[in-house]
Amino acid sequence: MGIPVIDLAGVDINKPESEATKRAVAELRKAAMHSGFFYVKNHTVPLEMMTRQFALAKELLALPEDVKQKYDVRNFFGFRGFDKLNGQQLDPYGKPDYKEGFYCGRNYPQDHPFAIAKYQNYGPNQWPEELPQCELICQEYIDEMYKLANFLMQLLALSLNLPSNYFDASSKDPMGTLRMLRYPPTPRDDETYGVGAHTDWGSVTILAQDQIGGLEVCMPDGEWVAAPPIEGTFVVNLGDMIPKWTNGLYHSNPHRVKNSFSNGAYRYSIPFFYEPDYHAVIEPVPGTLKEGELPLYAPCTVGEHLEEMYNRSYKKAEENAVA
Numbered sequence: 001m002g003i004p005v006i007d008l009a010g011v012d013i014n015k016p017e018s019e020a021t022k023r024a025v026a027e028l029r030k031a032a033m034h035s036g037f038f039y040v041k042n043h044t045v046p047l048e049m050m051t052r053q054f055a056l057a058k059e060l061l062a063l064p065e066d067v068k069q070k071y072d073v074r075n076f077f078g079f080r081g082f083d084k085l086n087g088q089q090l091d092p093y094g095k096p097d098y099k100e101g102f103y104c105g106r107n108y109p110q111d112h113p114f115a116i117a118k119y120q121n122y123g124p125n126q127w128p129e130e131l132p133q134c135e136l137i138c139q140e141y142i143d144e145m146y147k148l149a150n151f152l153m154q155l156l157a158l159s160l161n162l163p164s165n166y167f168d169a170s171s172k173d174p175m176g177t178l179r180m181l182r183y184p185p186t187p188r189d190d191e192t193y194g195v196g197a198h199t200d201w202g203s204v205t206i207l208a209q210d211q212i213g214g215l216e217v218c219m220p221d222g223e224w225v226a227a228p229p230i231e232g233t234f235v236v237n238l239g240d241m242i243p244k245w246t247n248g249l250y251h252s253n254p255h256r257v258k259n260s261f262s263n264g265a266y267r268y269s270i271p272f273f274y275e276p277d278y279h280a281v282i283e284p285v286p287g288t289l290k291e292g293e294l295p296l297y298a299p300c301t302v303g304e305h306l307e308e309m310y311n312r313s314y315k316k317a318e319e320n321a322v323a
Contacts, residue, residue: 003217003227003235004031009042013154013164021158029159032250036238037217039230040152045144047232050208050270053141057180057268059131060102071126073103078115078123079310080104085184088313091196091256099194099257101181104138106146114173119278120307121175142178142272145206149176149274152204152236160246161287170280175202175302176272183214183259183267194257194267200239201309202275202302207235212267218254227255240305241275244297247284278303 006027010020031038068082075081080103086096104125108115114122127135150171157166183194194214209215215227215235227235242250259267276282283299 002225003035003037003039005039005041005230005233006031007042008040008044008151011155013151013158016158016164025155025158028155032156032159032238032242032246034251035217035219035253036242036251037227037253037255038236039233040148040236041230041233043148043234045148045234049141049144052137053180053208053270054210054268056131056134056137057102057182057270060128060134060180061100061182061266061268063128063130067128067130068100071128075126076123077118077120078105078125079120080123081126089196090198090313091193092312094196095192097195098186098192098259099181099183101179103177103179104142105175105177106142107135107139108173112173114278119303120310121177121275122173122278138178142176145178145272145274146174146176148206148234149174149204149272152206153274156204156242156250160285162285166285167276170276170302173277175275175278175306178272179270181269181271183257183269185262185264185266186214186259188260194259195255197254197256199252199254200237200273201241201306202239202273203241204274205237205239206272206274207237208270209235210268212259212262212265214257214259214261214267215269216256216258218256220251220253224256239273239275241282241302244282244300245285245288247288247293248296249288275306276302 006024011024071081073079073081073083083101085100089096108122153167154164157164186194209229211229213228216224217227218224238252240252243252280302281299284295
């Protein structure tokens, strides 16, 4: 089984017994129990909006280095802004990731309790004044990503024989991070990757990729397969919260990126990482834990898990930079 393409045309959460919805739910469950990766098409996000976001990504990441440093992600607790080349290391056994990016999220009001508490991903965005259109373009795209992520979570609930609104209670003030990433051509060695092998940390990731390719997914048998770009689709993958929620029934598989096919050009990708509320507790949902069976994972809050993973990946990159 490769990476399937799930057609969302005609899928209606309010009509779970319709043929289109039953088909999509069954295909999602099959993919979730295999690699945790699938494409979606006919997702309602306008192609023009996706194209506009890539154009902005190119403008942002072409800004001079002194401008990027002015809006560095480390300036504020919320971890929004520019992330430098080799600034993160997702594979703890590899090299720092050969990529750079710009991170942003929903404009939470600064009197929101989570912003006052300085929880990561609820802090202020750093919108570069050099590109005044950046905020509006990103906020419109983020709004669309939240709609699609919520829809996918509803489909996930149905695939687990739960009410479609099951996950709503844990997502009143969700965390979402939009990243616009730029990958230089990857050096021709076996150790350098644009992004090293890793699993994502949250619930679902919705990825738009350009036409260059380079994303690879590790299948359950250990084989790495390409996830090439398909125009008009998103690549969706399940993050680490999903195996915790399903007691290992659904998978969050490793993936990596190597920009080896661009003939010297940059590769761009735009992932949106969707996570529930900071204080949401992740533990097995009904029907995934047999009577008398112990959970595979200790319960945790979303915030605890994400902060641990952020700190680990960035600390590792700093250690290797010094070494």
